[in-house]
Amino acid sequence: MANEQGSRSGSGESLESGVTDDASGSGVTDRSSVAGENEWPQAAARARLHFVSGKGGTGKTTVAAALALALAADGKKVLLVETEGRQGIAQVFDIAPLPPTDTRIATAEGGGEVSALAIDIEHALLEYLDMFYNLGFAGRAMKRIGAIDFVTTVAPGLRDVLLTGKIKERIIHTDKQGNRVYDAVVVDAPPTGRIGNFLDVTQAMADLAKTGPIRNQSEGVVRLLHSEETIIHLVTLLEAMPIQETIEAIDELRGKNLNLGSLVINRVSAPHLPAEVIDEIAEGRIDAGRVEDSLTAAGLKLTDADLAGLLTETIEHATRLQAQQIAKAQLDEVELPTLELPSLGDGVDLGSIYELANLLQKAGA
Template identity: 45%
Template sequence: MPTAPAPEPWSDTWREARLHVVTGKGGTGKTTVAAAMATALAESGRRVLLAEVEQRQSLAPVLGCSPLDDHERLVQVTPAGGELHALAVDARASLMEYLRVHYHLGPAGAVLDQVGAVDLATSIAPGLGDVLVMGKLYEATRRTPRHQRRRGTPESYDVVVVDAPPTGRVVRFLQANAEVADLARVGPIKAQADAVTAVVHSDQTVVHLVTVLEEMPVTETVEAVGELRGAGLRTGLLVVNQVRDDGLAEDDLDAFHAAVDGDVDVAAIAEELRALQVPEPDDTARRLLAHARGHAERLLVEGEQQEVLDAVGLPTVLLPTLEGIGPRTLPRLAAALASQVGALV
């Protein structure tokens, strides 16, 4: 298992962040990492909202709850007094809420929905969906007891964690309101877009990246870091997920390099197996050697990919590979994450 460089402690500006955006290439486990981060924050005593934005219902199996909708739901209360709430942000529902809150279109908004105008608007302008989703997240981060909110939802959250779109789309997702602000010169839409953009580009927002030690995800992660920085968005943790424990001790290194270089004496291994009365010792020795060489070569590649990630200069967290991801294993990932970056507070 690669050794993580000592992660930097969460800086004062990180402590002030209220919107934690988690992104990563598909298949790297960004949803699981987002859930683990939200769980760790709740276990530190905070009131946390965990939101998914792609309507894939990926969070519910990880959290062990029924499918989420656009209503914020309490899913866990921690011994430290923290709370974990969750929802699946829906662009259509967000637009209806926006019309109700900002334009007082209650019944009229429902009529628009019935005739399909809402779905038509979000399908004609796909970027509008991102704007509406970000507006919902913005409202959650800025909510105080004085703000209007849906009945039954908390007065405020300490932190909002977002299971965001993958790395190839995350910058466009976060920048959608800036584009709208450029198009809408005046009015409430312009004001709302400017307010969301200001939060996204402030110390209130940080973007964490999730990857695995494979060439394509690592390459995409490095490119995403450059794109985020180029857009003026703050990057946070680099989470290397699904790290395998190689089980190698210092005394095993010579054998490791011998396996990589193909310098292992197959005949000698077969003789030892024969002495142990292992069936078909010659064939077994060849198969064992092929497996060892493949494992060693994979670890070598993972080490090379870790070096590429180290050059990015982000504080790195390593999370282990676990058998199955769900409510039973999630606390282990949350504990591993918290132990490497302090208490996440």
């Protein structure tokens, strides 16, 4: 699970929000629906297709997995989709690598189910050729001579058309009775640096075909991605590079008229100091004698070395909190509903994914 950290709450911790309740600006962001802190935006509540993106290392796969579990509560069925070929979902759930077909991987509160799909480009292209052109034999021949990788490399737009087309196929998939198989689909999407191009299949489609099945399929995908059924959530950290990429992605996605959901701020350090003393302590202004007296009064006697270590840790903690406050001020300007998830010191395991899902449920997901 390298570079993928989710979050879980400790005792008494809860989601915190820095929501700006402002209805102005882009018409695709449901800011006016956010009545208070920790509330899932109404646009996200209406959506069935959720894309989760973020700069690499921010924990987007973990957040996507937790969101799938949250949406599957109360007996619902959710599909969690991977698009990058990393088998990140399998790592998060500690299971064998996923095949290119829907596979049930977890149960949720209330009897819900989460299935997963790791989209394989080769498999998707073979399906596509067979389904739309009745050219399954040609696809198999391409596979034998190694031409599939060549085709998807020289025509990168085709790769995104295939991925988004497969996602559309799963969201509209019905059973023999005509009922939708999945109540929601959550996509562990490409990172913020690529999410705009990935979702902008309009341009990819125009570059590939003027008529025919590819164009028709792509136009259907475009309608889905720009409809109320689709929402995009962004995961970030309170650090300079992830924040910059997130802000750029928000501007790009708004420019493409795509619907934005929640801004998930991951790995937030819980404040163990009063807000009014954070700046002072971060600058190293701390009364060592007073701290020592307080510890002694509580029955704790530290050596000089231990006391010095404690003071150093306190200053470092205050410095982190101060940096978070500065970074958070930048994100407040983007005017998106915001969820803060606490830092997870012990790493990610399956239990922490369920805890994070519980937090998202409480927020309204």
